[in-house]
Amino acid sequence: MKKLIVVNNPKNWKFHVSEVQVVSAKDYLTNTEFTKMRNVRVFNLCKDYSYQSKGYYVSLLAEARGHKVIPNVKSIRDFKAPAVVKNISEEIDDLIQKSLHKLTGSEFTLSIYFGQNVSPQYLELSQELYRQFQAPLLRAHFVFKQKWFIQSIRPICVNEIPDSHLEMVDQFAKEYFDKNRFSSAHTDDYLYDLAILVNPEEKEPPSNAKAIQKFIAAAEKTGFRVELITKKDYHRVGEFDALFIRETTNVNHHTYAFARRAQSQGIAVIDDPDSILRCSNKVYLQELMTVGKIPAPHTIIAHSENRHELSKQIGFPMILKAPDSSFSMGVVKVKDEKELQANLDKMFESSDLIIAQEFTPTKFDWRIGILDGRPFYACRYYMAKDHWQIYNWNSKNEDDICGLFDCVPLDEVPHGIIKAALRVASLIGNGLYGVDLKEVNGKPMVIEVNDNPSIDDNIEDQIGGEKVYLTIMHSLRRRIEERMNSAQQRLLQHHGIDSYIL
Template identity: 80%
Template sequence: MKKIIVVNTPKNWKFHIPEAEIVSAKDYLTNPEFTTQKNVRVFNLCKDYSYQSKGYYVSLLAEARGHKVIPNVKNIRDFKAPAVVKIISDEIDELIQKSLHKLTGTEFVLSIYFGQNVSAQYLELSQALYRVFQAPLLRAKFVFKQKWFIQSIRPISVDEIPETHKEMVNQFAIEYFQKDRYVSPKTEDYVYDLGILTNPDEVEPPSNKEAIQLFIEAAQDTGFRVEMITKTDYHRVGEFDAIFIRETTNVNHHTYAFARRAQSEGIAVIDDPDSILRCSNKVYLQELMTVGKIPAPKTIIAHSENRHTLAKEIGFPMVIKTPDSSFSMGVKKANNKEELEKILDTMFEHSDLLIAQEFTPTEFDWRIGILDGKPLFACKYYMAKDHWQIYNWDSKDKNAVCGKWDCLPIESVPHGIVKTALRVASLIGNGLYGVDLKEINGHPVVIEVNDNPSIDHGIEDQVGKKKIYLAIMRSLRHRIEDRQNAAQQKVLQHERDMFL
């Protein structure tokens, strides 16, 4: 990916960065060559980001052109928002007090150069502020009133760097632009940057280690430079062209925050936040399927007002689910009224609404993987040994926690199963889904729709092999390029309108 450093006056740029082209703000804004360029990363080091200044327009037009820009317009707005500065000050308060506790005055100014400071004792604080505001050159002012607070933070220009700092700043700049996420020994092979979000400590991740490695290989074959990221990399979302979430998702969770931030910055993301929001809540899914006339087991949204009529309306056995249950956790079976009351008492402590569903025993559940409105894989998941669910988390035998499985070619799956899966997935969105269904008396019924479906090497990829991984990576690349093309068309139309 081409790197451009935009400054007001290139002749004043004294640092030697061979990996990047130095461009004036005027040239970047007015030269039509930059309008049509793709796969560009812009580092906006203009001296002024105020509204309608050249610095502001560099970031604004960079985003319109589909260029990756640091800082983006959102970051620039944050500099001007006292509320944002106060929130950040509160969030890192412990670090601020720890870093500045030896100071004896009432004011302190911290210069942050490419995420670093000339004094090592302020490195951690400098990195924390850079993660939030994402401007290569920053200056923060702190004041002491019983304790230290951030009074203001703003970007600075190269002209504001003291002469005594410039030698170290030059080294910081070299390190910054040589980071792996910007430079690769195979730069010519990679067009985009992909972050794969995982949790190394997750007990039941949606993809095993072998599958993650296959995703990495498929991404590289598709033109991605890949970096594995974790929840601590939230501040770096804007550095990537695409984010692929391979950690169990939930709305009240950092996975949703990652997806939401990626979407707001125009970054391709699987799973997208809308899919996470819709699939994570079974109350929403049930209402959606009812409105869409999707065949499903008899289901009632349970609450405190109707809890005493559930037994009569559904009968026993009855399945009770928490709205955000996954991997069979948060799902209980009541065989009689006494069990039902105990289950409801426990679950209502955590949610005002629950799902009550008729028990529909089958030997196995179907899982149809869907990507971009097309079937991706098909699996049969058999019930765990001597259990009514795929997972038996109470089993003392570790080998019996999960049932067996079969992966089948899509064409071998009953037509009604695939058709129904595609139909319900289309109500959610156009992402990556796993639709769970049962076949009752020859008819498909939908149990639930999952975003972030399990894709493990040796299970879901038994039939599709590497094609599964390549399809997902190609989908991410298409999403990037579709957005770039749309942004390009807007810019060209705007420029045509200006000359009419």
């Protein structure tokens, strides 16, 4: 990936950084050579990022050209938003107090050069502020009123660095631009950067280790350089062209925050935040299916007012589901009124609404994998031994926790199953979904839609093999290029911008 440092005047650039081209803001904005470039990372070090300044337009047009830029326009806007600065100050309050507690004055200014400071005692605070604001050169102003807090933070230009700091900043710059995330020995082999969000500590992740390696291989074949990231890398989302979430998602969770950040920065993301929001709450899904007239087991949204009517309307045995249940957890079967009311009491402690559903026993559940409105795998999951669910988390025998499974060629899946899966998925979006269904008396019944479906080695890929992984990677690449083409078309429509800038 080619690296560009954009400054107002290259003659003022004072640092010795290898394999990086230093160009003027004027050249970057007006020279068509840069408009045509692909696979570029831009470091915007202009002296002014104010609205409609050269520095602002460098980041704006970099995004329109599909270049990865630091800082991006969202970060630039955050500098000017007192509410954002206040929120971040509150989020990292403990670190601020720990770092500044020895100071005796009422004001303090911290200069942050490529995520570092000339004084080691402020290194942790400097790194955190860089992670939050993503600008190579920053200056934060703190004030003390009962405790320290950030009053303002802004990017600075090279000319604002004191001469006494230049030698150390030169070393910081070398370390910063030499980082692996900005370069690769195989630079010419890849077009885009992909982050795969995983949780090494998760007991039942959506993809096992072998499947993750297959995703990486498919991504590299599709033109991606791949990096596995974890929740601690939230600040780095903007460094990538695409984000693929392979950690169990939830709205009240960092996975949703990752998806939101990626979407807000125009980064291709699976799962997108809208799909997470819609699929992770079964109350929402039930209402959606009712309005869309999707075939499903008899279901009622239970609350304090109708809890004593459920047995009459549904009967026993009855299934109760917490709104955010997943992998069969948070789902219980009750056999009589006593069990029903006891479980409702417990479940109402965490949610005002619960799903109550008729029990529809079958030997297996269908799972249809759908992406971009098309099915791309079909799997049958059989019930766990001597249990009514696919998973039996109470089993003492580890081999009996989950049931058997097999994949089925799509052309052998009952037509009604595919049709119902596509119908319900279309109500949610065009993301990656795993639609769970039962077939009762020859008719499909949709149970739920998962935004983060399991794709494990030698399970969901039994029939499709490598194609399962390539399908997802091709979708991510297409999303990137569609966004780039759309942005470039908008840019052409406003091609008169250069005369105003200069």
